[in-house]
Amino acid sequence: MLDYDDEARHYDATRGGETRARAAADAVERLLPQGPCAVLDIACGTGIVTERLLRPERTVVGVDRSPGMLGLAARRLCAYTPRVPDRSARVLDRAAELGLRMAGRTVFPGTGQGRSPRGWREAIDAGHISWCTHAPQDRVAEVRRRLSALPGQDTARPDPRYRLVALKS
Numbered sequence: 001m002l003d004y005d006d007e008a009r010h011y012d013a014t015r016g017g018e019t020r021a022r023a024a025a026d027a028v029e030r031l032l033p034q035g036p037c038a039v040l041d042i043a044c045g046t047g048i049v050t051e052r053l054l055r056p057e058r059t060v061v062g063v064d065r066s067p068g069m070l071g072l073a074a075r076r077l078c079a080y081t082p083r084v085p086d087r088s089a090r091v092l093d094r095a096a097e098l099g100l101r102m103a104g105r106t107v108f109p110g111t112g113q114g115r116s117p118r119g120w121r122e123a124i125d126a127g128h129i130s131w132c133t134h135a136p137q138d139r140v141a142e143v144r145r146r147l148s149a150l151p152g153q154d155t156a157r158p159d160p161r162y163r164l165v166a167l168k169s
Contacts (some may be wrong), residue, residue, distance in 0.1 A: 004045075005068030006130035010050050012072075013126050016112030016159070025052035027108035031166035042091060047073030047109065093169045103168040110160040117150040 004011075012021070012167070030040065031162055036057040041050040044062030053060050054077065062073050092102075115123065121144055124132045133138045 002131055003134065004064075004066035006134065008046060008066065008068035008072055010128045010130070011069065012041045012046050014086075014113075014123065017113050020109075020111045020113065020124035021048040023108045023111050024049040024164075027164055028053060028166075030106055031104045031164060033168075036087055044073050044077075045069045051076040066067075076087060092165075099169050100167040103166040105165045107161050109154065110162055112159065113148075114157045114159040115128065116156045117155050118153045119145040119156065121147050 016023075026040075032053075038059040039050075039053050039061070039149060041047075041060070041062045044050045044064050045066075047062050050060060050062040050073065059089070060077060062070075062077055064070050097100075120129075122146060123129050124140065127133060131142075
């Protein structure tokens with residue numbers, strides 16, 4: 001499992017940076033009502049996207065369970081750590097209990113996050129994939145071996161697509 005505290009330092013640079021953040025914030029904006037509202041960004045990470053949602057008429061709060069991520073997010077906005085982790089189904093169930101319903105959904109691309117197998121190995125070797133610095137070296141070697149065996153060593157894989165939902169009362 002990815003250690004987001006260790007990953008925080010390189011997270012934005014290895015996940016599409018400003019380009020992805022703009023795409024994500026634009027996608028969220030499409031779900032938000034015009035005028036005053038409150039926005040809760042669950043799993044806000046470094047706050048790179050959340051920061052772009054700030055408006056004088058909006059209350060924007062970021063929540064993340066990783067202190068490493070929140071250390072970066074706190075520089076951008078008001079953020080805090082919940083006491084228990086939530087999965088999306090749990091969040092949606094709790095939202096329903098609170099009288100919130102889905103107001104919309106959208107997707108956005110994780111621009112710049114698709115890597116080639118060689119690109120992944122280079123990121124591992126450069127120390128940009130934090131779990132590799134803590135994982136047993138035989139496990140890291142196995143990941144590198146499997147990456148080397150993949151076809152299209154220099155062909156970037158597609159960027160991931162992220163799903164967003166908006167809730168309202």
